[in-house]
Amino acid sequence: MKNINSLRVFKRNENEPNPEGEFVLYWMQINRRLHYNFALEYAVAWANKLGKPLLVFEALSCDYPWRTARTHWFIMQGMAEHQEIAEKEGFNYYSFLEEEAGEYPALFRELAAKSCLVVTDEYPIFIMRKRNESIPQTLDVPYYSIDSNGIIPMKMTDKAPYSAYIFRKTMQKQFRHCFEHPPKENPLADLQNRDMVQLGESVTQKYPDAKTAGRFSKEWLAGIDVDQSVKPLAIEGTRKAGLERTTQFLEFDLKAYDEERNDPDTEGTSRLSPWLHFGKISEHELVDHALRRQPRDWSRDTLKPQNGKRDGFFGGETGIEAWLDELITWREVGFHFAHHTPNYDQFESLPDWAQETLTEHEADPRPVVYTYEQLANAETEDDIWNAAQRQLVREGRIHNYLRMLWGKKVLQWTPDARTALDYLIRLNNIYAIDGRDPNSYSGIFWIFGRFDRAWGPERKIFGKVRYMTSDSTRKKVKIKEYLKKYARF
Structure with missing residues (x-):
């Protein structure tokens, strides 16, 4: 484990490894890959140190915020790919697709109880953050979460960067050192104990793996309690x-x-x-x-x-x-x-100047106020905004430049900044295939002043927050064919 950057390791409790454990458990939560994965590499190193086999556990809850058929199918496709690779290469992999809320955490607890220790993915937001903060205290074995998110380990910064400029200074100083200590291409190649893990019928019958249970299908997905109106995409999640x-x-x-x-x-x-x-x-x-x-x-x-x-x-x-x-x-x-920033998704996480100026202009009259449903259905007076929303609904994404205008207009069309934040987070996390991500929260909160500075002249509604218009967008970018393509759903 000497090759693992210690800044990437989060020791979540003080338990000692269970010498009677049957395996080291790698719980694949968000970095769902078998290559270039520091967490998997760390789990392999522990398995080798203890002389134990490794069990890769990947599952999908049916009870998470903003769950849709779109997100579910994308993840399921990747899990099916891993199942095929595991069968071909002969390593222990257990996939589980939850049908009823509570099955997934119950299965995890059973696997953790059989393990020597747990290794999982470090992730600073959403349900992964909550799990990594709460679950370790309920276990009797060690629980490590490993940062495999980017080039610069999250522990390398001492506080939240105020701007991209400030973070870029850190990145430029640390890039070469971090980049020259990369994750291994295929960490499973180093695994020494390749004994097959036998979980027993008490586990496999109660929580059958996804392939055995025939759950890798759109027919199965159609019966799950997720938003079925948000359809799977043409791209594959592999x-x-x-x-x-x-x-x-x-x-x-x-x-x-x-x-x-x-x-x-x-x-x-x-x-x-x-x-x-x-x-x-x-x-x-x-x-x-x-x-x-x-x-x-x-x-x-x-x-x-x-x-x-x-x-x-x-x-x-x-x-x-x-x-x-x-x-x-x-x-x-x-x-x-x-x-x-634990409250990364709250209005109060904005810079003080942004909170102050938006609050000062909260009572400013809006040119028009749209409901969430009108926005979701692209029923506004602005053809560029409608096209961007239709792209989001249809393709699970918005062109990067238009995403900025998309957010600025919602701020203009809602009663206050908090309502605008709520609408944008919901629209993004429901429809965007890459929603529920730190980067998407950066994009949303940039609309309100995060990672930006105060601008003048001060305007109605926006105050000192950067202002954008559809008219200026038409002059700056080529958009004629885009408007034709997304003229309707």
Whole structure:
């Protein structure tokens, strides 16, 4: 375990390993991958140290906030892929799809009781954060959560970064050291004890694995208590699909990213966030692939901190530098902020100046006020906003540039900032396949001033918060074909 960066390890209780345990349990919660995974690597190291087999446990609750058929199916596809890999490569993997609330936590407790210790994924928000804070105190074995989220470990920052500029300064100072200590490509290759784990009928009959129970199907999904109106997407939730999209982006869109990412008609964005959110692909491998496409004379020796400035740190191709800043700085600032901010999803987590100005303008008359249902159904007077909402409902995403306008208009069309926050979080977390993510909370709260500064002139409703309009958007980006494409559901 000496190769594991200690900053990534969160020891959640003070229990000693159970020498009578049958296996080391790796509970795969959010970084749902078998490659480039620090948590899986840590679990393998413990299994080798104790001379025990390893059990990889992956499950899906039917009782989580904002659950939809869309999210469920995406996760299920990845679980089915893991099932096939486990059968082919011969390691212990147990998949479980919950049919009734309470089955999943009961199964976990039974597996934990049989284990020497538990290793799982560290994640700073949503149900994973709550589980990792509460469950360890109920167990008799050690519980470790491992940060495999990004390049810069969340423990490396001492407090929540106030802005992307501040976090970028840390990133530039620490990037090379962190990047040169990557996760192993295939940690399971190091596993020494490959004995098969026998859970016994008391477990397997009460909680049958997903394949045996015939649950990897849309027919099974149709009978589960999730929002069935939010349909599965055409994209697949497998690592294979994520890698295919990665190759397509790197080969055809990466070098032009800086010039084309903001134009909805061009669609020059990576569109990798679904697989990043569910951990199907690792940020480490994406950064490595991108840097390998730098000019031949580029070297890591050229990496010099730029005092937080975006341009100049990575150098080389401008498209590569722009994308890496989005992937590392803007993605990871959300993880670090949430790690240090338990109320990351509350109005009170905004900067003081933003809270003050929005509260001061709370009574300002709105040009129009829409209900949540009208917004969800794209029933507004603004054709750009309606198109963005239809894309969200249809494809589970909004073009990156239009997402900013989408949020700003909701602030303008709701009675107050707290209502706007509630609506945006609900719309995003229900429809976006990459919702319920630190990065998506960064995007939503940026609308209200997080990671931004006070702007002038002071305006009605917005106060000192940055202002955006549909008219200015039409002038800045190419949007004609986008409006045609999303003119209707």
